[in-house]
Amino acid sequence: MVQPLGPRARSDELTDRLLQAAIEVFTDRGIEKAGVAAIARRAGVTTGAIYSRWEGKQELLLDALDVVLVQQVADLLAAGPQASAADVLESLGAHLLDREAASDALLLEAMVTARRDPDFRELFNARVRDEEGHLALLIDNGKEAGIVDPALSTAAIVTLCQAISFGFVVMGAIDKSTAPADEWNAVIHRLISAALPAPAPKPAAVRG
Numbered sequence: 121m122v123q124p125l126g127p128r129a130r131s132d133e134l135t136d137r138l139l140q141a142a143i144e145v146f147t148d149r150g151i152e153k154a155g156v157a158a159i160a161r162r163a164g165v166t167t168g169a170i171y172s173r174w175e176g177k178q179e180l181l182l183d184a185l186d187v188v189l190v191q192q193v194a195d196l197l198a199a200g201p202q203a204s205a206a207d208v209l210e211s212l213g214a215h216l217l218d219r220e221a222a223s224d225a226l227l228l229e230a231m232v233t234a235r236r237d238p239d240f241r242e243l244f245n246a247r248v249r250d251e252e253g254h255l256a257l258l259i260d261n262g263k264e265a266g267i268v269d270p271a272l273s274t275a276a277i278v279t280l281c282q283a284i285s286f287g288f289v290v291m292g293a294i295d296k297s298t299a300p301a302d303e304w305n306a307v308i309h310r311l312i313s314a315a316l317p318a319p320a321p322k323p324a325a326v327r328g
Contacts, residue, residue, distance in 0.1 A: 135173060138163045142184040147225040151181060151233050178233075182243055185230050188223040189251040224292045231289070252278050269317045277315070 141163035145154045156177055160167045174180045234241035259277050262268035268277070291298065298304065 134163075134165070134169060138165070138170060138173070138180075139184050139187050142180050143187065143223075143226055146181060146184060146229055151177075151229045156180070178237075178240055178243075181230065181233070182247060185226060185244070185247055188226050189247060191223065224289045227286075227289050228293050231286075248282075252282070255281060266317055269315055272315055 142159050145159045145162050156167050156170050160170055230244055234244040255278050256274050259274045263270040
């Protein structure tokens, strides 16, 4: 199976429109019931516009999923590269509680498809690993900046972030209520505070 190029490698106005239409149709109908023709109609084009870019529905799904995963990482980085640890904390907490329902629905559909289709699972996991790299870079930068304790495993932190993120996807699918934002942010603050480097010891006072 040919690996799709991904939307970042071939972005143009029509491709972006087709990807947005795919996200909407996959979310509305589910992957099994969503047809290429319906996606083309939603985008206002013929199916030829899709087949000239993707071999079929699964490749289109993977690139639509890329859009969602990239946006999730962008949301985590919303505080900006010069943000303080408190700003990053606020951005993280807001992202987890105020997620896009359509994005989570697409992720859930992709997870179900990956469970049933080994070939798709391999490609899906490759896309997830790609975004893991972006998150790992964020964490490593945090270590260099003194925001994250360098003694902690980057892979373990990435795993925790993914477990929480994917857990929210499942909770959203069953309309599970969440804690109030202030209570949630207090817990996240405590977790992140535990990951901060230990403060440097104060120099001993010199006695005259």
